[in-house]
Amino acid sequence: MKGETIAAIATGMTNSGIGVVRMSGEESLAIIDRVYRSKRGKKILSRMPSHTIHYGYICDGETIIDEVMVLIMKAPNSYTAEDTVEIDCHGGVLILTRILETVIKYGARVAQPGEFTKRAFLNGRIDLSQAESVMDLINAKNEFALDSSIRQLQGNVGESMRKIRADIMYEIAFIESALDDPEHISLDGYRDKLKDNIINISLDLERLIRSSENGQLLKEGINTVIVGKPNAGKSSLMNVLVGKERSIVTNIEGTTRDILEEQININGITLNIADTAGVRETENKVEKIGVNKTKEYILNADLIIYVIDSSRELDENDEDILNLIGEKKAIVILNKCDLYPLVLEQEIVQKLLERNLKCTVIPVSVKERIGIEKLQSEIQKLFFAGEIDFNDEIFITNVRHKLALQEALKSLRLVQDSIENQMPEDFYAIDLMNACEELGSITGETVREDLVNEIFSKFCMGK
16 A cells, blocks of 8 residues: 555535646646646645645646645654645536546545544554544534544544553553563562452443433434324424424324335434334234334333323323333323323323333323424433533443443453452463453554454545
8 A cells, every 4th residue: 555646536526616626646737737738837835845736627638627726744644644636626426537547547446334433543643542533523413523533533532542542551561671681670469459450440430331321312413203192293293393294194093014214413423213003902014014013122122102192092002102111211202181081191101100100201292283392301301411522531432442341341350350369470460461451442442453444444435
């Protein structure tokens, strides 16, 4: 890879006002000299200062392809830490393709997905956690995910890992030094000191692992299922939350037979919301398939919104739904509270208590838009204690990072076991080193090449 100059279209492959073709590598400046022509034909871009923009034309021989602005960024002060050129052209797909073909003709090759960011990592400009945050930033679905990705790109995860790793490395170095030079470095009383340090480091890892639950939910969205009997108002609620007529609403029971899914944003939280078939005993084969699908979605849900028609009495179908909720987080909606109630809030609360279910019950009229704001605030409260803080707290949003933290924590617990069992000090060093390896894999300090390739293969072209 070293020495090769890569090129790719960095903007979307659709017609737009402006498009960008990016090059990075040792030959970037030489290639742009071959294809760029200034208005007066005298400017040589490789001789121009770094971080300057130049008006002119991209040409293939004597043929002008497009009128452009060219940005020059010389190593090491660029995204990849290599000589980099960005060609800002008109955003037609044909123009972008012609310019890319031209720079390839004059010495570049097509970049692999994520190769620009991979070079930034391999050249030491960013660590692996920062590199991964680039795609998180591009794919951010809400304000939290955006903010979290920016903080990770700025290095908050990597900085935290390096601090914890340095603390562990200190203990490894001390043990190895003491074992090599027992006459001058004593291990008397070291077990108790190490035990205290390992407990404190383990508490830091446990806190980061706990943050991953909310981090993943805020990044990927809360899988939310709307359930209830037929004609309870599930589809109407879905339409109100989505803000458009997404689900078909009629007075005929069993109208919804398939799962309808939408993604919505409530107070900065993304909900992956599904409107499901009404749960009831039925002999209709198609409707029965829908009911079975509903039960499958309930099993995989992060949140269940159980809609009850308060103008109709409860029956055995409601009992079945309550049993399906189990230990899931759930909110019970008493819909049609604008009508005369046949189901009271106290009755539902009692049934929840009998099953040891801790669900909030909210009277709602979907038709009159009563109680919708309370439902929205309850969702936020249920998952994030009522408030999402965009402070300096670190959230682990990457599954790979979480798994590495869990493995590091396991190794530290083995160290604690060895201390309790009065094992020799060299046993501590082995497990401490394993913990270090796992934490280093997050920042890329100890990561395998095949894992690096896998991570960057998931990136988009031009990034």
